[in-house]
Amino acid sequence: INLKINAGERVAIAGYSGSGKSTLMQILSVLKRNFTGILLFNGLPKSNINLRSLRSVIGDLSSQEDIFKGSVLENITINQQGIMLPDVLKIIDAIGLGEYIRKMPEGVNTELLPGGVNLPRSIVNKILVARAVVGKPKMLSMENPLQNLNYRDRLRISHYLTDRSHQWTLCCVAEDALFASMCDRVVVLKDGVIVFDGSFDEVQKTAHFDF
Secondary structure: OOOOOOOOOEEEEEEOOOOOHHHHHHHHOOOOOOOOOOOEEOOEEHHHOOHHHHHOOEEEEOOOOOOOOEEHHHHHHOOOOOOOHHHHHHHHHHOOOHHHHHOOOOHHHOEEOHHHOOOOHHHHHHHHHHHHHOOOOOEEEEEOOOOOOOHHHHHHHHHHHHOOOOOOEEEEEOOOHHHHHOOOEEEEEEOOEEEEEEOHHHHOOOOOOOO
């Protein structure tokens, strides 16, 4: 794969089953290290950048992310320093989570069970989205942030993630036409190879369009 993502771009990653979408996200979010090739950030090789410093500016939502035993607030902030409660409340309102949380016994201080077994899956997904963005990352690497959501929530979160007021670069696996239509580019993978890289309007005209 030879892929360049410009700063501030919104890129939707789509593709066939087993095409390597999740692996690509793990590489971009610096979670996968045993791969062959070069990964550059702002022209600098990953090996030349402090890993902890690099991870601190990447917000990720991977298929391995889940709810842990702790409060709603702890699950969103994961105890990151410098995150203020008003910022958290602003985010949960923006992604349609605020109303549900305000009805919980102790609001953001309500204790959650591992795996979010006491929550609807749509709420779990919104908490994980909030976790990815709360630190105001420079880059977002996300896998299927719209799963388990109805149309209204998909529209709301798609608008939020692609909103130009946010300074992040977004690279997101999303088999969702609504989301892809809001992105600058759509990249389609097949068998570990990029078979399409262009606009949403262009991909609709190809055999690869299957959202």
